[in-house]
Amino acid sequence: MVDPVERNEGYDDWLDAIEADEGFYLECPNGHGSLPPRRVCTHCGEPELTQQPLAESGAVETHTVVHVATPQLEDDTPYITAIADFGPVRLTGMLRGAEPESVTTNLDVVPSVETTETTGNRVLVFRPR
């Protein structure tokens, strides 16, 4: 009998790397970025992917203040979800450490891994630089 597995290879390895300040993305020979798990570039299909260091910070492109969440995050509301541009890749994360009205496009944010209030699960978090 196989026990349930809660770890997602590739994705959790990537979160581990962010947590260790060794964040990375996958780059193909054409300069496209993507995130693991990935066997080929999502943009052009190139199979040769190399790990490249993720930029220390990214710029918020768009964000929302979530008031109605899934049960897994109901005790976290209201929270901010943002998409931030890190150059070759964008990341989606929960933005903490900023009042909603202070969040603007191009806000410089640093990625980290924290836990959610509701379940204690790991979550990608952005904090203003």
Place this chain on the structure above:
Amino acid sequence: MPEVRVAGVGLTPFGVHPERTGRDLFAEAALAAIDDAGVDRTAIEGLFYGNFMGELAEHQGHYGPLAADMVGLDVPTIRFESACASSGSAAREAVKNLRNGEADVLLVGGTERMNNLGTGGATEALAIAADDLYEVRAGMTFPGAYALMQAAYHEEYGGSREDLAHVAVKNHDNALDNEYAQFRKSITVDDHLEAPMISEPVGLYDSCPITDGASAIVLVSDNYAEANGLDAQVAVTGTGQGGDKMALQDRDYLARTPASDDAAAEAYADAGIDAEDVDLAEVHDCFTIAEVLAIESLGFYEPGTGIDAARRGETTSDGDRPINLSGGLKAKGHPVGATGTSQLAEMTRLLRGDHPNSGAVSGATTGVTHNAGGTVASAIVHVLEVAT
């Protein structure tokens, strides 16, 4: 190549029916469609069926044979799951089968039971149409995803929440006389602007409701319709499909929907029409910003210019090109797996002249339906025309 005709349509009332089983909802819609078509039930050669969250809401997978059982059919079935574009996808594949001569009579439809999950459960179920690892775990809900797109739209093109309020007001007005609509009540711009926020800037009245319901259509070849004396005056003359990256963060655009661009281009070319030929459209307005993105992708407006179309009265029932005369997902309701064929059923009624709002488009000959999955990672467009 045979031309595909819509021989009959059937709908359940869309609304809150948490104790009704999905299987029974589908039976109601499908039997109504078969009756409307006037076809012998034994002539139906297959069921193409859309459903999204059966496993989560009803602990029910492999829904196709069960849906066929409920209609008294012993035919091959296929279930299509493409999030909110599930039954639109089913219809497209049925059209292809009819065109290539694989069949002459097909039943197409979809069902969703959602309210038995409660708001939290339905929100969670809907979220699985996004990328679980990179979006849902970061707190993205579906209202949240469209809020991110809306904020990006405002940033790039401008427009206001008040512009979008007019989309909601319009679609509620359109639903007033629709006997199948979930919300048959008008709202005001102030109602919209003062309503609670779901995921800023998306408010309660920007959002479609959680809906239980089913829809079905009977598609036939024109040869079958003629040989059997069917009154099937509405033809599906164009079909198209587009795709995009699953996660918003991987997309080229946050404030445009290229999958819908591609689906529309393919469907228009298939039908031999241009956007200018379209008299009316039923589009996937799961959120008010989604209607704006749809009418821009369908070529009715340039990118960034559609947000105040309702406010200017161009897409209202008395406008140049009415959008969502059924009430749309916003007011008619959005039982996810049923929405694609519901749009086709409503467009058929509008063009046939037996929809409560047909009077707004009397003389119309060309309608378009637009069904989107997820944050428009999947899009299906169909062109319907009154056969001459």
